Amino acid sequence: MSPDDPTTTEQSMPRGRTHRRNRTRRRIVAVAVAVLVAGAGAGALALSANAAPSVDITVDAGTSLGTVPSTAVGLNTAVYDPNMNDATASSLMKAAGVRQLRFPGGSYADAYHWKTHTLTDGGWVAPGTDFDHFMASAKRVGAQPIITANYGSGTPQEAADWVKYANVDKGYGVKYWEIGNEVSGNGYYGSKWEVDNHADKSPTAYANNLVAYAKAMKAVDPKVKIGAVLNTPGYWPDAVKAPGDNADWNHTVLSIAGKSIDFVIIHWYPGGTGTADLLNTPAKIAGATSAVRSLVNTYAGAHAASVGIAVTETDSSMSPALTSQAAALFASDTYMSWLEHGAVSADWWDLHNGMGTAPTTVNGETDYLDQGVLSSGKCVGGKCEPARETPFPTYCGIRSLTALAQPGDTMVKASSANPAVAVHAVRSSNGGLNVMLINKNPQNAAQVSLSYAGYTPAPGTVRTVSYTKGGTALTTATRGTAAAQTLPPYSITTLQLKPSSATVGNGIPSPAPTPTAATPTPAAPVASAAGTIGTRAQATAAGAPIVRADRNSTGGDLAATGMSNAVTYSAAGGLLALAAGSVLVLRQRRSRTSHGG
Incomplete structure (x- = not known):
């Protein structure tokens, strides 16, 4: 790579x-x-190789955490990836339930000119990865596009022309548009990785330009949704106030543009010194979403409740695990944690990426140090990945979500007495209840006891869909009961429960109380x-x-x-x-x- x-x-x-x-x-x-x-905090998860936890799980099927959005499970694509539009890749994305695809690729977006399929200053793009080819792949996958308009070297008119081409000329119906990628990385706070040719690189300038972008784009198509780039709460440069500014990036941008936008954008790359640290991080999502929602409520005015939170980039790249099992567990847990706390989507980075260095070993597994969910089939230092388009465990972690939820299903409250086992639960549209259990212990099985409120599962053995350490695909079995399960080490197991005749409250679960997590x-x-x-x-x-x-x-x-x-x-x-x-x-x-x- x-x-x-x-x-x-x-x-x-x-x-x-x-x-x-x-x-x-x-x-x-x-x-x-x-x-x-x-x-990591006092409540950090400590996974012991010698511990075999016995865990109590409670599922409150009568308390709703919201409806699974149609855009819930997303993935990043990029114009530098020559395999972006492979038919095999499209088929695998569709099978994994990917319903949103981001284009044209992170920081590339702030240098990319869609009309000419070129980059500012002549950077390289792969042939056949232009907007129309991307849209053809999105259609094959059945995914909605989310487009990052060029803020760094573009103009409101260029973005408006893209909206016109996409939605008026071609009828693609592209709804979601980000204005720039990680704009605060433009050097204003002393750190530069993002292209930004504006003379004024301050948050005030971005906010005023953002309003101009929104006005120009909505003049072409009033139905488009415009997103503002924020800094992730608790991660630099969040809360940094530059000399001469009255406030930090997030407060400044939203105080000016909050009433002109439809969603806010954050990127989530949690750190950690090991796999246990990585698997702890989804617990921090509640605080991050609470902080973002507070900002939106402060500045977005009467339409604050309709302003969504989009996590347009996330992965496990700040940990030792990228393609081994820990990353798969992190993926499924992260997607569901964001959705349960109100995000409209989460987009994994990314479809293909390739190795940065030779592979390593993580908890006894080969880790190819690749941020793609599908192999690029590349070699580094004489060590090679599997054949191109081979799914990595991260892909299987994402695909595991198809056994848990579909768009329109209702997420419900569930809790675990031990953070070594994570739990997520969903009421399906057919009256069933699906419960995902994630055993974070790399060596030992977990004995799990489950209890239910607002739902009575049918007696007898239950259907399970699992992804286990060393596996190459999801496996389906009939084992255990709704009340007791044994979870293999480092596994994702989803129970697909049917209701008994005694089940009550099959209507819409009541909403959960608004979380009050502290700001990171x-x-x-x-x-x-x-x-x-x-x-x-x-x-x-x-x-x-x-x-x-x-x-x-x-x-x-x-x-x-x-x-x-x-x-x-x-x-x-x-x-x-x-x-x-x-x-x-x-x-x-x-x-x-x-x-x-």
Whole structure:
């Protein structure tokens, strides 16, 4: 995934996010251990290899957490991926229940010009990945598109023309439009990975321009929904107030543009020093959504309740596990946690990505250090991935959601007495109740006892759909009962329960109380040696800036992407980072001299 000599061939295509998985990322993780452990909190999950938990699970089928949106399960695609439109990939996405596809690919979006299928300053894009080809794939998958309009090097008119082409000329009916990718990474806070050619890079300028984009785009099609880029609560540069500003990015943007938007955008790349840390992180989602919802309620006026929260990028790349089983467990748990707390969608990064370094071993499994859900079939250091389009465990973790829920089903309250087992429950439209149980222990089975309120399952053995460690697909069986199950180590098991004749309350469950989770607090900075290369998400966890050093040189671990004037970065006053959000190796080298900050 990180070629030394980029061309437009499949073997050496540039990709958006491999940078997170190079060797320097390992060094950053080692440096950040202390602060990440400190930030885990007193309630952090501790998984013992010698512990076989006996866990009580309670399902309150009468308390609704909301309806599963039609856009719930999303995936990122990118114009630098020559395999983006493979028929096999489309078939696998459809089978996994993917209902939303994001385009044109993270930070690429702020340099991408849709009419010419080119990038600002002549960067590389793969043939056959233009907007119309993307839309053909979205149609095959049965997914709604979410488009990131070019804010960094584009204009409101360019975005309005895209809306006209998509919805008036072609009749595609593209509803969701983001304005920019990770715009606060434009250098305004001292860290630059995002293209932004505006003379004024402040949050005030973004907010005013955002209003102009919304006005121009809705003049073409009043039905489109416009999204504003926010910083994820608790992650740098959230809460940072630049000199001369009255407020931080989120407060400033929403105070100006809150009444002109339809949804807000955050990216979720939680950190961790190990797989147990990674599997703890979905518990933090309640606090993040509470903080975002509070901001929206403050600034969006009368239509605040209709403003959605879209998590347009997420994955496990800030942990040691990307394609091994822990990442699969994280994926299913993360999607459901966001949806249960009110997100309208979550989009995994990404369809194809490729290895950043040679594979490693995580809990006895090979991890190819690939952020794609499907293999690109690439090799690094003489070590090769499985054949192209082979599903990784992350794909199976996402596909496990098809056994739990379909759009329109009702998510209901469920709780676990032990964080080593996560639980999610859904009332299906046919009167059934599906319960997903995630055993986070890598070595030991978990004995689970389940009780129910507002629903009486039929007696006898139950149908289960499982994904277990080392598996290559979901497996269906009839085993255990609605009251007792044995969960294999590191597994996802969904019980598909039928109602007994005694079940009452088969109508719409009552809403759950509004959560009051506390707003997350940003972690403290951590020191880093000069020359260390990392990612924005790692800096986010440490609260440190990214500083551009030598604009005209290429770092030893940086692979070329075909972009001009690649740069290296060095630490200054804290942990160094390159990028988070949407582009891997590419983001290491995305910034060019003409976009200086």
